[in-house]
Amino acid sequence: MTQKESDPRTAVPMRQRVHDTIRDHIISLDWEPGLRVSEKDVAEQLGVSRSPVREAFIRLSEEGLMEIRPQSGSYVSEISFDKVYESLMLRRALEMAVAAEAAEKRTAFDLVRLNDLVADQVAASEAGDRARFFELDQQFHRALTEIARMPSAVRLIRMIRGAVDRVQRMRISRGESRHVQVIEAHRAIVDAIEARDAAAASAAMDAHLNCVELFAQIIRSPEVREYVTPRAS
Amino acid sequence: MTQKESDPRTAVPMRQRVHDTIRDHIISLDWEPGLRVSEKDVAEQLGVSRSPVREAFIRLSEEGLMEIRPQSGSYVSEISFDKVYESLMLRRALEMAVAAEAAEKRTAFDLVRLNDLVADQVAASEAGDRARFFELDQQFHRALTEIARMPSAVRLIRMIRGAVDRVQRMRISRGESRHVQVIEAHRAIVDAIEARDAAAASAAMDAHLNCVELFAQIIRSPEVREYVTPRAS
DNA sequence: GTTCCTAAATTAGTATGGCAGTTGCACTGT
DNA sequence: ACAGTGCAACTGCCATACTAATTTAGGAAC
Numbered sequence: 001m002t003q004k005e006s007d008p009r010t011a012v013p014m015r016q017r018v019h020d021t022i023r024d025h026i027i028s029l030d031w032e033p034g035l036r037v038s039e040k041d042v043a044e045q046l047g048v049s050r051s052p053v054r055e056a057f058i059r060l061s062e063e064g065l066m067e068i069r070p071q072s073g074s075y076v077s078e079i080s081f082d083k084v085y086e087s088l089m090l091r092r093a094l095e096m097a098v099a100a101e102a103a104e105k106r107t108a109f110d111l112v113r114l115n116d117l118v119a120d121q122v123a124a125s126e127a128g129d130r131a132r133f134f135e136l137d138q139q140f141h142r143a144l145t146e147i148a149r150m151p152s153a154v155r156l157i158r159m160i161r162g163a164v165d166r167v168q169r170m171r172i173s174r175g176e177s178r179h180v181q182v183i184e185a186h187r188a189i190v191d192a193i194e195a196r197d198a199a200a201a202s203a204a205m206d207a208h209l210n211c212v213e214l215f216a217q218i219i220r221s222p223e224v225r226e227y228v229t230p231r232a233s
Numbered sequence: 234m235t236q237k238e239s240d241p242r243t244a245v246p247m248r249q250r251v252h253d254t255i256r257d258h259i260i261s262l263d264w265e266p267g268l269r270v271s272e273k274d275v276a277e278q279l280g281v282s283r284s285p286v287r288e289a290f291i292r293l294s295e296e297g298l299m300e301i302r303p304q305s306g307s308y309v310s311e312i313s314f315d316k317v318y319e320s321l322m323l324r325r326a327l328e329m330a331v332a333a334e335a336a337e338k339r340t341a342f343d344l345v346r347l348n349d350l351v352a353d354q355v356a357a358s359e360a361g362d363r364a365r366f367f368e369l370d371q372q373f374h375r376a377l378t379e380i381a382r383m384p385s386a387v388r389l390i391r392m393i394r395g396a397v398d399r400v401q402r403m404r405i406s407r408g409e410s411r412h413v414q415v416i417e418a419h420r421a422i423v424d425a426i427e428a429r430d431a432a433a434a435s436a437a438m439d440a441h442l443n444c445v446e447l448f449a450q451i452i453r454s455p456e457v458r459e460y461v462t463p464r465a466s
Numbered sequence: 467g468t469t470c471c472t473a474a475a476t477t478a479g480t481a482t483g484g485c486a487g488t489t490g491c492a493c494t495g496t
Numbered sequence: 497a498c499a500g501t502g503c504a505a506c507t508g509c510c511a512t513a514c515t516a517a518t519t520t521a522g523g524a525a526c
Contacts, residue, residue, distance in 0.1 A: 011517095013303065013478095013479070014479075014480070015479085015480095038506080038507065038508085039507080039508065040506090040507080040508090043481095048480080048481085049480055049481040049482070050480095050481080050482080050508090051284075051479080051480055051481065051482090052479080052480070052481095054508080054509090055288065055291060057508090058248075058288060058291075058292075059291075059295075062292075062295075062388070064385065068508075069488085069507090069508085070244075070246065070487080070488090070507085070508060070509070071486070071487040071488055071489095071506095071507055071508055071509075072487080072488050072489070072506095072507060072508075073488085073489085073506085073507060073508080074507085074508075082382065083385070086382075086383050086384075086385050086386070087385065089330050089334060089383070090327065090330060090383070090385060090386060090389060092330070093326045093327055093329060093330035094323065094326055094327070096326060097322050097323060097325070097326035101322060149315065149319075150319050150322070150323070151319075152297065152316070152319050152320065152323060152393055153319070153323060155295070155392070156323065156389050156392060156393065159388070159389060159392070160385055160389065244487095246509075246510095247509075247510070248509085248510090271476080271477065271478085272477080272478070273476090273477080273478095281510080281511085282510055282511040282512070283478090283510095283511080283512085284509080284510055284511065284512090285509080285510065285511095287478080287479090290478095301478075302477090302478085302518090303477085303478060303479070303517075303518090304476095304477055304478050304479075304516070304517040304518050304519090305476090305477060305478075305517080305518050305519070306476085306477060306478080306518090306519085307477090307478080
């Protein structure tokens with residue numbers, strides 16, 4: 001694990017860096033679901049003590065990415081269809097609220113920002129830059145939370161995001177994409193926000209994050225099926 | 234802090250008990266917003282070491298009830314109107330999703346359970362048992378999450394609940410109540426669930442947890458105004 | 467009296483040690 | 497061959513020790 005930066009203002013706690021590192025391993029499926037990991041081993045591997053590792057484990061278990069069995073062992077969580085579907089629903093619900101509130105609070109400046117993001121997405125799509133498109137998609141949703149002034153919403157979304165990110169990663173690496181639909185959906189959301197129509201913004205987000213459709217796409221991926229436990233809750 | 238139980242199956246981690254204890258202090262305003270608390274002092278006061286206290290602090294800070302400033306000190310979070318309003322919106326969004334899903338998945342058995350809960354609430358209201366009514370209200374919403382099979386939803390709701398619970402506590406101790414409206418709203422939700430009408434269930438929950446109205450009631454309480462910082466984000 | 471600087475006290479962050487519960491495996495008896 | 501049992505290694509939980517950054521109090525200079 002990298003040494004702490006010299007500038008204390010930019011210093012990020014070790015437990016945070018350990019958390020992010022482990023999260024990457026889990027999301028990228030470098031650590032497969034069900035894998036047993038121990039505080040001690042991870043601490044040694046990262047060159048830190050068990051305290052920050054332990055705190056990272058606790059946080060990851062609260063995010064549903066790990067499971068801690070006291071006095072027994074810690075494991076990478078299994079992926080279940082039910083959990084993925086629930087996470088999709090919850091994220092949609094939160095993002096709908098964010099979109100509605102953004103429509104209420106948006107300024108002229110915010111509109112420019114959103115339109116620029118959509119334009120960049122069009123450019124990234126035409127350039128075939130998949131990673132850039134994905135990053136801009138995240139920025140778009142993040143921008144909405146900032147416009148709506150709902151910082152807690154991002155915290156909550158982050159809490160449930162892990163479950164779907166693991167399966168999403170598989171699909172991205174396989175090359176599936178629906179850039180056109182995504183861009184159209186974002187345009188509809190921006191239009192509703194421009195009109196200050198909270199209900200329309202919420203509805204547009206609802207359509208954008210349609211659980212049933214997204215879920216169907218996910219479970220069709222053979223890679224996903226391989227990893228997901230068939231019918232666990 | 235009480236000693237660990239002899240039965241390991243019912244043993245609850247110390248950090249959990251410390252967390253709950255501190256949370257009670259904060260919610261009940263026994264520890265006022267802005268109060269400085271140190272890991273060391275709390276550990277001595279509860280008769281445990283710093284480790285579980287520290288882990289409880291971290292979790293409480295993730296719930297927005299505490300604020301940890303590295304190498305400096307830990308404080309009970311201030312209450313801000315913006316945070317309370319945001320929490321109300323997010324909770325409504327989550328509960329709407331839960332209600333909609335409950336309408337899809339409900340069984341005949343679930344209907345009996347919900348109707349019984351509402352009937353008990355009527356009885357508690359007529360008996361003037363405010364605490365019991367409050368408890369049944371919580372049970373009602375908890376039952377919905379179980380019917381919808383959405384365990385992550387309760388985790389998320391718990392994460393944001395703290396902010397409103399602190400101000401809610403003031404209003405309850407003051408004796409304000411709208412039992413009739415609450416019961417009517419719960420009836421409407423149960424009816425929609427009985428009809429398996431997800432949209433209606435969601436709409437009924439939306440009306441039940443109307444942010445604007447709830448927020449208006451909250452900020453009218455003089456006790457709340459006294460504690461809440463005027464215009465912080 | 468005010469300002470600035472220094473040093474000591476306090477804080478959370480991290481490292482390490484000891485403990486009790488859990489697990490798995492070798493051993494034993496049948 | 498197999499079921500039961502006890503032991504040993506391993507695990508995460510909690511306690512303690514140490515570190516580094518921040519705050520604060522006190523005194524010196526003006």
